[in-house]
Amino acid sequence: MNRRTLVFGMGAAASAGGLWACVRRGDRAALSSEQQELLARVSDLTIPASDTPGAMETQTPEFVALALAHGVGGHEPALVDRLAGELEQAGGGRFTRLDAAAQASALQKLDEAAFAQNAATGEAWRAIKSLIATGYYTSEAGASRELQYELVPGRFDPDVPLTADARAFSSDWTSVDFG
Template identity: 25%
Template sequence: MQQGISSIDRRKMIRYLALSCGLIIPVNSLDAIAAILNSNDLKPCKNSLLNADQLLILRDLSETIIPTTDTPGAIAAGVHDFINVYAPACLDHLEQIQLLTSLDSLAQHSLKHFNKRFIHLSPTEKLDLLNQMEKGNLPFSNTDRTHIKLIKSLVTFAYYTSQIGATQELAYLPIPGGYKGNVKFNKVGRAWALTQ
């Protein structure tokens, strides 16, 4: 008895079919998954770099860098959550250390100079501390100055690649000019030539 497909191949095929059917079912629950991902809970996720305090500092720091104006700011865009997941996956070890060092430095200096945690500072005090760090003025060092550039670049990257940043802050046109596939020749004139 000769068959085109051996029993082992049929078993593999049935296994793959079962796996593919099993993967189709959870697609219906994508709305629930999206709701979980869009929640504004400040709990560090499983693959995160930051602890809860560092995440709060990053949240307020990102809102200081890109504040809410007539468009939503960094908190609304979830910049801090994005960086928390992006950093361990995409930054090298040195950059991760720079990020952590900067957040810890801000925490220490806000306690030392304002006697308050960074998250309890007024927006003006947060901006003042950020400007001092960016200039490398005392008590911050030139190392802090270079580290804050990393945070600012991460915040701007996270914001402008978010849906809020891309559609509400920037002008978004998914297909510039639109696509008109079937246009009468007399409306467009002559056809375009590639060479003369």
């Protein structure tokens, strides 16, 4: 599927706002159900629910679909099928047909290979993982419950001990840009 079909397929939405409305409703119809399932599974496996919501509760797969449709980071919707290929190679079978444990193992294996030095595989996974991270940590729960969000700090403390239960600030904009 090319990027254009995905955009138009996602609803009556020619405008970004309309598209987003579709995405917020969970309307991912433009992706095949198998592609949707794949994005959902890898998102869930990467950032599961814990004492805070995970990727699924924050509609992170929907954000990934939107980002791919619009080319965020220069990425394209074709990456979903390429990721399916990478996962199949890692897991020895079609990812969506594997049981949960085998899926986790396949993604684990792909992830390790993709982030190894001089990685020979995993280009699609690195791209989609980066979109999962952006989607999750800029969602309300990811940004303000998993991490901390403070719009108006009011002061600057230049040297603070980092405690064991500390959470990073999603509102540290310099770090978001350069960190």
